[in-house]
């Protein structure tokens with residue numbers, strides 16, 4: 506695994522990366538406090554997200570998997586074989602691996618901010634598919650995007666499943682897709698999963714499940730922040746909120762202080778009153794036409810869209 510920037514999941518922990526600390530301080534000091542959703546993913550956070558994907562309420566993973574199962578052959582025909590498959594936010598690499606038999610990539614490049622978790626997953630994958638050249642990159646691709654020379658430049662197929670695009674604001678998403686387009690050359694493409702707008706009750710349940718796994722996933726951001734900037738958040742003094750904000754077309758996750766408290770971190774700190782919230786994630790839901798328009802504004806041309814019978818989720822192939 507190549508660490509492209511000092512990763513926030515590596516030891517030594519304390520503000521190993523000044524950039525990470527600056528970003529966290531800016532969010533925690535803001536009048537409406539926020540923590541970027543990328544800090545949900547340390548090794549434990551990645552495991553909790555894996556568990557979320559198994560929950561009955563969390564429909565995106567299984568709905569997207571059903572689209573790949575049903576239309577995989579056609580998707581592979583459209584995307585082509587022998588591509589340089591670049592998996593963005595690869596996590597446990599399971600989604601891409603399930604497509605290897607159909608897509609037969611010539612090189613597989615797995616990228617994730619949670620470098621340690623990715624390294625373990627790639628180790629297992631190399632044993633299962635020794636014939637595929639593989640690279641692992643531990644990097645945060647959300648704000649900058651430059652691929653190192655070991656990533657082949659020909660026929661790059663950027664695989665961005667799971668509707669992770671929804672964790673950007675639409676403006677950020679466009680910037681991100683433009684940067685992606687810049688890495689495509691003339692013959693690149695993107696295969697992207699988009700969660701579609703649906704009824705509020707389904708969305709509320711998906712982000713506030715009965716077992717409390719999503720709550721644990723959200724609260725774990727505080728443990729991760731404690732580790733990164735030497736903070737002393739008491740996880741027991743916070744509770745999870747996850748709900749669909751219909752007016753804004755997005756699910757929001759927040760952490761709410763359950764009592765008054767002073768929190769300290771290296772070089773600073775803050776008082777939180779009971780009821781104060783820290784905004785940790787947005788998960789935008791798109792109408793299919795808006796997702797296509799966003800891709801096209803970013804320099805891509807959508808060639809195919811596959812959806813499930815309920816039209817809850819879309820997989821889009823778009824050409825550079």
Ligand code: AVI
Nearest residue numbers: 557667668669672712719788
């Ligand atoms: C990774 N991302 C697409 C997930 C989502 O649905 O926005 C993260 C997540 N947050 C809460 N549950 C899952």
